Amino acid sequence: MDALGIALIGCGTVGTGVAKILLERGERMLSRAGRPLELRRIVVRDPVRPRDPAIPTTLITTDFSTVLSDPNVHVVVELVGGTQKARQFVLESLHAGKHVVTANKALLAEHGTEVFEAARQNERTVAFEASVAGGVPIIAAIGQSLAANQVTSIQGILNGTSNFILTAMADKGQSYADALAEAQRLGYAEADPTLDVDGSDAAHKLGVLARLGFGIDVPMASIERIGIDRIDATDLKFAQELGYVIKLLAEAWLNQGQVAMHVAPVLLRRNSMLAQVRGAYNAIQVMGDVVGETLYMGPGAGMMPTASSVVADLIDLAVGRAQRTFQQLRLWEASAQGFSLRSNDTVTSRFYLRLQVDDRPGMLAEVARVLASHQISIASVIQHEPRDTTGAQSVPLVIMTHAAPTGGFRRALDTINQLPGVHAPCVWYSVAD
């Protein structure tokens, strides 16, 4: 069978990994795909930038139009990132009759409808296994392997940088600033880590998974997100004392035909599977109405893990599977029936609440009274004696509630933050169990 001709747009970390596999593992690719996977062009901005010696300079070009006009390029692999240029490259590729493989969750989360519509118009395929959770085959799991199921919930550790920082804080008792600095030193966090630590990256990935699992088209702005950038080591310690760990989770739940979603630090029981996911790993727990609970874990980023998923998509295209999957999934299709979005206020959860309160009698009673007036009952309390008995003005008070609707809890919180003797604002996280 004829070779599958491939062009890469972007030759950074992941692009270099993809190029190396295609160039150095030709025999394996032939055996897995049944035809050669031939890398024909690599489009870059700066042709003279030093690159891995495995990348032949003869493949390098700055002229994207040569890709569009080359009938021997069947697939464009978009690895430039961002949403502006990437969108243009992807749309032009599809209109020129190329299939597209992309690792770009921001592009799909923000312009998915347009991209998939262009693919359908041109009878071409967009494959995006690498867009969520790096080397973890979560797109295939939800899109194909769980096809007998209606997905009922998705809970994911989808940002390796945040998970690395939280793991370091919990294990070594580091502050957020110290753990971030170490993550940057080791290459797990970028110089500007904002999109990773504020929850935006995880929200993009959750957006992609929610569309796949629930057929829901979620404006990014409507996904509530709380990052780890304001997390305090104190709360990791109290969580530990209660038998929990704190992880940045991206969660979506289906309930009575509606889907609620958020990205937030969440308390997980110490012996749960997601609680064990350490360092830069990603993991996704998916509940299906037929299968029950399943979990998928692996490296969430990096050159070779992400390249593994990109190349899996290329093999799927070469074999002809990806085209059938894409046709069948009807992703982002205007007419496809999906679920509607539900307010997080209606989601029921347990809550962790830490208040700094004046060290005087009756504080716990007052807080408990407010919670009770919102039908929230208390499951456990931690209040230690102040270490410094001479001059301590305030003490931490930690409360774990029983399950209650988020909206009611938030209203109670507004009142608690106004109580005399409470040093507002209180810290709170939801508890997954």
Added chain:
Amino acid sequence: MDALGIALIGCGTVGTGVAKILLERGERMLSRAGRPLELRRIVVRDPVRPRDPAIPTTLITTDFSTVLSDPNVHVVVELVGGTQKARQFVLESLHAGKHVVTANKALLAEHGTEVFEAARQNERTVAFEASVAGGVPIIAAIGQSLAANQVTSIQGILNGTSNFILTAMADKGQSYADALAEAQRLGYAEADPTLDVDGSDAAHKLGVLARLGFGIDVPMASIERIGIDRIDATDLKFAQELGYVIKLLAEAWLNQGQVAMHVAPVLLRRNSMLAQVRGAYNAIQVMGDVVGETLYMGPGAGMMPTASSVVADLIDLAVGRAQRTFQQLRLWEASAQGFSLRSNDTVTSRFYLRLQVDDRPGMLAEVARVLASHQISIASVIQHEPRDTTGAQSVPLVIMTHAAPTGGFRRALDTINQLPGVHAPCVWYSVAD
């Protein structure tokens, strides 16, 4: 598009689950498969046995030949189990031009070559996601999602019954006999649990995974297996004291072009992912040379989890993916290049060794000398004072070694079992880390 016509052979637990999904979720199936999945016949031995009221008696027949001769049956789902009749049903179905979906690991492990050859001869497909680890999509993961990789190791908790018993023993301090009785009472173990607890079932599943991951055709007799049926609660306790848990693992490793495999109770570090897999869950950790470490977890058996995988295969067939995957994987193909089998004696591991020794000076020194003479060094030792100081004749001595080849360790063990003062045979397990 025309309906995909389906016949079930066998209507026990899983068959009932598959029938219910096909009959009650028709609209979902149509949307996922792009065409109706139509259940046309259910072949059973005993037509009058009481069944789930959801199963229409009009579909029930005892005559398999009506399936073969019905041109509107495109797929035969084999769920009878065992290897004799199942083999016959599957081969006849393929020769009659039907695709086959099966959950039968024993059939594939023992007659895979014949079954797959018959499929190729007749240009039909055999799909078998449900044959390993119930609802966990491990066949798709290794066969498709990790296609860019050479798998380098597989470590799986593949028998839910064994894992349920080991979890109960560790959590509640139960004896093996008590935990087994509880598992039987709750339906997690059969009246005759032999194939589950002696490692045979896990070995069959490992055989299927090893062929998929390594292209190796392994005679079942050549997979070393140690079950959990002789496990002693004492060793679970010592393992815990050392920071480990004991799990029944099915393992295969690729090393220098050869594959070693076994099924055995293995010590796992308490905070490893596989150590967290509790009760009847299954999990498989797969290392790929590109992606690194990935893990897949879910319910390992049961009506609906297994049905979820069977129906995923049916949808794959309806969409046309399964046919392409089957063609491409060239499974069990005589000419396909695989790896050769390697003796477990060459596998390097750490070891846990528990001896019952006379309570006299010098015993540890003698055991250590034998280990040293086989170049095995000791990492840690537990020797408690005997509880009963009045009449204790022997005490347990627990040794964790550093890494050493299994062959050398076994030879050392032979010598240690002969030592005066050692109450042979010693108990030993390998340590995964």
